[in-house]
Amino acid sequence: MPEMHEPFIETDAAGRLYDRRVREHLRRDVPENEVAATEALAALRLASHGFRNRMDRWLERHDMSEGRLSVLWRLRAKGSLTLGEVAESLDVSARNITGLVDHLERDALVERFPDPEDRRAIRVRLAPAGKQKLADIKREMGSARHGMVAGFTDEELSQLRHLCLKLAQNTIAHRELEKV
Amino acid sequence: MPEMHEPFIETDAAGRLYDRRVREHLRRDVPENEVAATEALAALRLASHGFRNRMDRWLERHDMSEGRLSVLWRLRAKGSLTLGEVAESLDVSARNITGLVDHLERDALVERFPDPEDRRAIRVRLAPAGKQKLADIKREMGSARHGMVAGFTDEELSQLRHLCLKLAQNTIAHRELEKV
DNA sequence: AGGTAATATTGAAGTACTTCAGATATGCCA
DNA sequence: TGGCATATCTGAAGTACTTCAATATTACCT
Incomplete structure (x- = not known):
């Protein structure tokens, strides 16, 4: 059995996942009011990195990126x-x-x-x-995507969509401001 | 006033954001059971793309990536x-x-x-x-990050963190399986 | 009608990422 | 003890992204 990654995603008292590495980093000297944002953005980065790698690998079979x-x-x-x-x-x-x-x-x-x-x-x-x-x-994308969201309810997917688009709105608004 | 992007992030009847372009695409011929996953993953991609671009621009001032x-x-x-x-x-x-x-x-x-x-x-x-x-x-990151999560409650940030890590867990689990 | 600023695409040059192969070193097994 | 499979880093080659500049074209203003 090949070596596995040391697990770093843990569950807190409220039943929510957190990244132990980020939380340890935060304990050093990140102001309390920045903890939630730092953790959320680090998690977004991790999720999108994994998602992108997974998609890259899957799309290779179709000679696509x-x-x-x-x-x-x-x-x-x-x-x-x-x-x-x-x-x-x-x-x-x-x-x-x-x-x-x-x-x-x-x-x-x-x-x-x-x-x-x-x-x-x-x-x-x-x-x-x-x-x-x-x-x-398209014919095959459904099953690939299904694996990526295994364990998610439709309610969770809807909430994830909403929160990501809320974040996207901020980056879009900021970019539009920079054009002025 | 420079031209602005045509807005594509809209709010549904339940008060949640959705990407009109993705939803229009879905109406064509994506099976009902794949809609939620497709929209969530497209939103993740959009959010992380915007976040990354924003970070790149901000880090340029520090001659960093x-x-x-x-x-x-x-x-x-x-x-x-x-x-x-x-x-x-x-x-x-x-x-x-x-x-x-x-x-x-x-x-x-x-x-x-x-x-x-x-x-x-x-x-x-x-x-x-x-x-x-x-x-x-670190001294300046707080204010940059603050702008990126403007309008988010701590509860929303915690939920975003949780959902992203849940997704990350799927990609990590899949990658570990591929090693076997 | 002519001049000039802006636009659209691409060449040049760069970074961040990948895979693969090569050189050197390690570890394990017979 | 020697052979061989594996590990570590980097060279080579590639893709996806960036910025900037060059060329051709458009649009606007006087």
């Missing part, structure tokens, strides 16, 4: 978009989308074409193979 | 570690830690030294400048 898949979903929703619109929609740089679309184009999953109204812009749309790839992924 | 900062915190907690131990602790590849420690060493924030008991291994510890850097960052 999360970044490229996001582009495909967005194109499926919108029909076609300029590269800039894709970038804004996914909150990444236009340079990044250039690379992701290069890769998707190389795999024949999308097609680039000129924007009829703006000769600077390039539009992109799903190719038939891209539509098929999304159908294939 | 999240990856390198994680290394520093871990060294502060443990005194010294081998590069492999840092990698395992942060759930990243040893190759990645080599690069992060290269950068930290170049900035004189850490020091590498031979492991007295294993000539293959290299240990790393905080340099005095690293300790100072952590002190500087």
Whole structure:
């Protein structure tokens, strides 16, 4: 049996999980009023790191990545978009989308074409193979996702969604303020 | 006034936030029993993406990155570690830690030294400048974090921590199973 | 109608992450 | 005691992300 990680996720008196390492770190010298925020954000980081790694591994079987898949979903929703619109929609740089679309184009999953109204812009749309790839992924995604949320009630998933979007709202509001 | 993002985070009848784009996508053809999980995981992705970008921008002022900062915190907690131990602790590849420690060493924030008991291994510890850097960052981190969790009650933060760690447990359990 | 600031995409250069392979060292077993 | 499997770190090569600058184009203002 290979060596396992030393467990660091424990349950407190109220029945809630906490990260022992973070709590030990906090005991040193983090002000009391920052404990809850620090622990929550550290947990968010841990969860998303694990989730992303898990998704990466799963998507490898489809010769896909999360970044490229996001582009495909967005194109499926919108029909076609300029590269800039894709970038804004996914909150990444236009340079990044250039690379992701290069890769998707190389795999024949999308097609680039000129924007009829703006000769600077390039539009992109799903190719038939891209539509098929999304159908294939969707067919199997359910069971993968099911494993990731094993043990969660619908109420917990709803609450997780709500709290994450509340956090996202803060980061979006902050970013919009920085534009001014 | 620069153009703002079209708002996509809305509130449902129960007073909970949801991502309109995800919900529209779900209405097409995602099975009912997968809706809650899909929405929760999409929200987690959005929150962590925004949080990470926000942290990146904030850490730039300290000439730091999240990856390198994680290394520093871990060294502060443990005194010294081998590069492999840092990698395992942060759930990243040893190759990645080599690069992060290269950068930290170049900035004189850490020091590498031979492991007295294993000539293959290299240990790393905080340099005095690293300790100072952590002190500087800690002094200001509170207000940055405060902004990120504006509008959250301690109860919500505790619940967010719990739900994220519950998710993290699933990804950790899955990864340990893959080792067998 | 011309000039100029802004926009869209991509080339260049960088960081953070991955996998794989190589060099050196360790530990275990026969 | 020697052989072999495993461990540790890093070089090589790759992806996904960033910023900045360059080129071509658009839009607006005088």
